[in-house]
Amino acid sequence: MSKQKRAKELVAGGMIVEAGNARDYETGDWRTEKPEVDFDKCIHCFFCWAYCPDSSVNVDPEAGKMKGFDLKHCKGCGICASICPKNAITMVSER
């Protein structure tokens, strides 16, 4: 969780006055399971990237490579694991 501001530091009205700051709101600690990828099986089809509802699959578009997960924001929903055509993703307990 990023450092929380005090009431007096907030913008009155609770609006968000900067663009693209969703990444500052770290939702990774909502997770009970995290995805792990087995690169021996992965064929870099990017299905997981396309389906992830939290834009938490990292890819290198130039190289055409899936690069793992953004665990600061991945909420552990498991969609990537269920959609992967090669069963390359496993959900493992955070405990």
Added chain:
Amino acid sequence: MAKVIGLNGNAAVANAMRQINPHVVAAYPITPQTDCVERFAEFVADGRVDTEFVTVESEHSAMSACVGAAAAGGRVMTATSANGLALMWEIVYIAASMRLPIVMMVANRALSGNINIHCDHSDTMGARDAGWLQLFSENAQEAYDNTIMAIKIAEDMSVRLPVMVTQDGFIISHALECVELLEDEEVQKFIGPYKERYPMLDLKNPVTYGPLDLFDYYFEHKWSQIDAIDHCLPVIEKVSAEYGKLSGRNYELLESYKLDDAEVGIVALGSTCGTAKEAVDRMREAGKKVGLLKVRCFRPFPTEQVIKTLSPLKGVAVLDRSATFGGFGGPVFTEIRSALYDAPERPLVIDFLYGLGGRDIFMEDIEMAHSRIEGVVKKGRIDTHVDFLGLRE
């Protein structure tokens, strides 16, 4: 040169709206407010204002359109009554939460049931905790003046909160009075050009209004709203003083009428204050030491000023034009009594519910309230805290 013309309260406010010339008005008709927006629609149709007038399918949509337009960066006004205000409810709260300086005239009407179109304060009193400022008007002139002042108060950079200007339905909204209007240019000069704050139409600086706000920040945002409304009183006083200089009509948060040497006081809001002033005069002629406290600004509640004005008295009779079912007296009573609790010297305070659904209030009723509080003071003890005026029990 200001001109005096015959207008009812709705027409007076419609003229204030014309002179304010807001960017957007979104409204839905409801008695007794309809006549106000209808007249404003005529100004729109006649090209006398530049306003984008949005006709909507309900009050929920009216307030939603107002919120959208205000967030986009416009000066926005609307008007409603009773059930219309009730249908706006969730968006009324949202307008205040987002700190949007919308000004809404409410022609006070009983909030059902049974169905009734006449005046009481149950509509705006129900909305007293919504985060809006509330200014009550005694007559059409005050409704006009309050509407113009409300714009400047709401848009003050330290306030940025919506304001409700009320007038008693039919009693003020439909009664013809002499109203002195300022010149159009004077109004424009007084309110000044609209100052935007994080407008959504500023495409270079994108902002998000009303995002999800959970246990980690919601409380802090509510605190900042509480803090903001708590600090509005000096702005209301400052704007009212400036308006006094311009118009010659002076407004305060509370109006004291013959209270200086009074032993007992009557407290009232809205058009009843006119009747109460007459009653006070008549009782004064009969040698009674009585005065009236008119509450113009109910939200934020001017606690310190109430303590200062009422604590020297021996007895206070509060007149409440709405009920809080199952509560300890009406909303004005609970505020007044609670404010006085810590005063080292404090009067005995009793409450009268009156005028629900437009039931008339007469000078005799106010004299009755006075004789009751006089009796309480003599006895030094309250037997009945909450009673009724003009009711067939």
